Every structure is written in structure tokens, then in C-alpha cells.
Amino acid sequence: MIHKKPFPYLLVFFLFSVIAHAQVPSGEELLGLHQISTADHLNITNPIEGSLLYNPADKKIYLYNGTTWVQTNSSGTGNDLSFNATEGKISLSNPSTPGNEVDISDYVRLAPIKEITTSYTLQTADSGYVLRVTSSTDITLTVPSGLPVGFNISVYQYGTGAITFSESGTTVYNRSNRFKTAGQHAGAGIIATATNEFHLVGDLKK
Numbered sequence: 001m002i003h004k005k006p007f008p009y010l011l012v013f014f015l016f017s018v019i020a021h022a023q024v025p026s027g028e029e030l031l032g033l034h035q036i037s038t039a040d041h042l043n044i045t046n047p048i049e050g051s052l053l054y055n056p057a058d059k060k061i062y063l064y065n066g067t068t069w070v071q072t073n074s075s076g077t078g079n080d081l082s083f084n085a086t087e088g089k090i091s092l093s094n095p096s097t098p099g100n101e102v103d104i105s106d107y108v109r110l111a112p113i114k115e116i117t118t119s120y121t122l123q124t125a126d127s128g129y130v131l132r133v134t135s136s137t138d139i140t141l142t143v144p145s146g147l148p149v150g151f152n153i154s155v156y157q158y159g160t161g162a163i164t165f166s167e168s169g170t171t172v173y174n175r176s177n178r179f180k181t182a183g184q185h186a187g188a189g190i191i192a193t194a195t196n197e198f199h200l201v202g203d204l205k206k
Contacts, residue, residue, distance in 0.1 A: 037056075122143055126151075135159045138162045156187045158184070180205050183205075
């Protein structure tokens with residue numbers, strides 16, 4: 001007599017087989033880079049910055065940095081970019097190697113310095129700046145309405161004149177109700193946390 005296996009057991013066995021198979025993909029299921037020779041990849045028209053390709057001749061991965069194709073190195077030496085095949089990561093290795101730099105200057109912004117010598121009203125273009133106040137007499141720094149949410153600056157009293165933060169159609173909050181720099185070389189930061197609302201922190205006094 002032939003015994004038939006109950007349907008639920010067959011379904012469980014089938015699902016287990018599918019899951020086990022999915023955990024160990026075959027070579028055809030892996031994601032690969034386009035393989036192309038050096039001569040051919042130099043002739044690619046309008047490559048997109050950040051594109052990657054693999055050259056089987058020298059077994060290197062190349063990255064297009066917006067200007068040229070930069071060779072990476074799987075061993076992590078000799079180039080500014082390295083590819084870790086085990087972890088699947090691309091990372092910086094030796095950025096000081098001449099000719100191998102990847103220019104990221106467009107994505108990194110150092111805080112610009114703006115010198116203030118007299119009373120001043122903040123402007124939208126000041127966001128992200130460091131204000132260096134060199135006045136020898138007290139000045140007023142006015143916080144006007146209309147500055148965008150997220151607007152932020154740092155202010156430093158470089159001279160002997162104190163800096164008083166003044167509202168103009170705005171509300172400036174400070175936990176201790178202190179709106180004046182405490183003395184020479186005191187610093188403060190202010191940020192727009194809502195429309196026409198600002199929070200002020202730092203080395204301040206009443």
C-alpha cells in the first residue's frame with residue numbers, strides 16, 4: 001500500500017528548501033560590475049560621477065570622480081580608495097598619494113569668518129558663519145524676522161566691547177535670560193528653531 005504524505009508536511013519541506021537555497025546564492029545571482037578594458041572605459045561618453053566598473057585585465061575597480069576614472073586597490077595600499085571584497089566596502093586608504101586624490105571639496109564646507117566692528121543686523125547669507133566681533137565698545141547684534149528656520153551662526157567677542165543680542169520681530173530664548181556676552185573671548189551660538197523663534201546659548205550674562 002502506498003502511503004501519501006499529508007499536504008502540510010510537503011508544504012513545510014518545500015518552503016524550507018526555498019529558504020535554504022536563498023541563503024546561499026549561486027554565482028549567477030550575485031551583483032557584478034560591468035567588465036570593460038582600460039581602452040574602452042576611457043572612451044565612455046558622459047559617465048556619471050560615482051560610477052564604478054571592473055577591469056578584468058588588471059583586476060582593478062575604477063571610480064569616476066567627475067573628471068577622470070580613478071583606480072582603486074583591493075589590497076588597500078597605494079591608492080586613496082580601497083575595495084574590501086569581504087565586507088563589500090569602499091574606503092579611503094592613502095589620500096596623500098599624488099594623482100590618486102578624489103576631490104570632495106565641493107561637499108565639505110569650512111565655517112567662513114566674518115569680522116564685525118560695529119552694531120549689525122543679521123542677514124540670511126550669514127547662516128553658517130562665525131562672526132568675529134573686534135569692537136572695543138559695546139555693540140548690538142540684531143536678530144530680525146524673516147531668517148529661515150535652521151539659520152545658525154557662532155559669535156565671538158574678540159574685542160573688549162560686549163555683544164548684546166536684540167530682537168526685531170522675533171523671539172530669542174535663553175534659559176537664564178542672558179543676552180549679552182560675558183567678556184572678551186566669550187562665545188555664543190544662535191539658531192532659528194521655528195519661524196522667527198531663536199535659541200541662544202553660550203558664555204553669556206545679564
